[in-house]
Amino acid sequence: MKTLLIGVGQAGGKLTRELVDYDNRMGFGAVRGAVGVNTAAADLRDLPFETVLVGRDRVNGQGVGGDSELGADVMETHTREVLATLEGRITAGIESIFVVAGLGGGTGSGGAPVLARELARVYDVPVYGLGILPGRDEGSMYQVNAGRSLKTFAREADALVLVDNDAFRSVGESLTGGFDAINREVAKRAGLLLAAGETVEGVGESVVDSSEIINTLRSGGIAALGYAAAEAAPEAGENINTVVSTTRQAVLTGSSLPDATDADAALLIVAGDPDAVPRKGVERARKWVEEETGSLQVRGGDFPLSSGRLAAVVLLGGVERSERLQSFIDRASEAQQSEKSDESAADPAAEWASDDLDDLV
Numbered sequence: 001m002k003t004l005l006i007g008v009g010q011a012g013g014k015l016t017r018e019l020v021d022y023d024n025r026m027g028f029g030a031v032r033g034a035v036g037v038n039t040a041a042a043d044l045r046d047l048p049f050e051t052v053l054v055g056r057d058r059v060n061g062q063g064v065g066g067d068s069e070l071g072a073d074v075m076e077t078h079t080r081e082v083l084a085t086l087e088g089r090i091t092a093g094i095e096s097i098f099v100v101a102g103l104g105g106g107t108g109s110g111g112a113p114v115l116a117r118e119l120a121r122v123y124d125v126p127v128y129g130l131g132i133l134p135g136r137d138e139g140s141m142y143q144v145n146a147g148r149s150l151k152t153f154a155r156e157a158d159a160l161v162l163v164d165n166d167a168f169r170s171v172g173e174s175l176t177g178g179f180d181a182i183n184r185e186v187a188k189r190a191g192l193l194l195a196a197g198e199t200v201e202g203v204g205e206s207v208v209d210s211s212e213i214i215n216t217l218r219s220g221g222i223a224a225l226g227y228a229a230a231e232a233a234p235e236a237g238e239n240i241n242t243v244v245s246t247t248r249q250a251v252l253t254g255s256s257l258p259d260a261t262d263a264d265a266a267l268l269i270v271a272g273d274p275d276a277v278p279r280k281g282v283e284r285a286r287k288w289v290e291e292e293t294g295s296l297q298v299r300g301g302d303f304p305l306s307s308g309r310l311a312a313v314v315l316l317g318g319v320e321r322s323e324r325l326q327s328f329i330d331r332a333s334e335a336q337q338s339e340k341s342d343e344s345a346a347d348p349a350a351e352w353a354s355d356d357l358d359d360l361v
């Protein structure tokens, strides 16, 4: 799926850079362009693509210091500048736009939903979010920002793929030290998903195309992305169990949003050498995904790659009813209450005190 990436805020910019690097390294060519947007000049310096510094008049290139309302305000004021940098980049071949942001800070959490809304108004292609949830030991400001942003971002984008920063943290590793590793894990998942619609080598029996990604995300709301890989035997017949077990691992232990398995729709992509991919294994794995997610809309396909390994990438669409998300929302609501902010009923933050997740879609 030919995609344009827009990284908003520090985390958004860094993750976008990782996505661009991964796509280049693998030679996929699915990422057709990238732009970085930030209120902090220093965070834009290392990005190897076009950048836009917004809100200079308000924060003088220093960032918004975790104030997501200010982040949203700045983006409202400068949307035109950001859209101007996209002119000529959203060519006929572009099939989707991803707005990438950390939801715990101010620039990304406030700015990304505003930008998604404006992009959806201007362009016909789907506008997706790729949002990062703060880890559970980050401070309450991060939790509240993410809680508020999550709901708005999911509403304004055509779907929001979530990454929980706790999902890829190894035991005992500090979160900050682990960011690069987390970004690599996310880039692999998202990079393979985007590239799956672009045939790279050979032609598999049932190759995935972009419309399957779009259809899996069609119900909107929150999505999760899982991945796992294992050594492949040369003969397809010997790999039936491998395909099933990597698929289970992708969903159960390799997901960007762990424990979010109750889904509206799913897409299973099996990547590997076409001669090593067993049809029977793919069918069984697909059945397993149907049972695990409770969804009857499970699509599947191959991604032919010359590799001695087999990988399963699983995109789950419409996972907002998951316990994991509920526990995050509880955490954000608690943080908000403990900050004793005196929100009124008209304040969007007040909606986060509600347990009613159906509001998301």
Ligand SMILES: Nc1nc2c(ncn2[C@@H]2O[C@H](COP(=O)(O)OP(=O)(O)OP(=O)(O)O)[C@@H](O)[C@H]2O)c(=O)[nH]1
Pocket: 008, 009, 010, 011, 012, 014, 015, 039, 040, 062, 063, 064, 065, 066, 067, 101, 102, 103, 104, 105, 106, 107, 108, 109, 132, 133, 134, 135, 138, 142, 165, 175, 179, 180, 182, 183
């Ligand atoms: N996965 C990942 N998360 C990150 C990274 N950098 C920061 N974060 C997370 O993103 C959140 C902070 O967002 P930032 O992107 O730093 O903030 P910002 O949007 O630039 O906003 P301000 O700094 O307030 O202007 C926190 O929850 C961090 O845990 C990164 O490189 N990778």
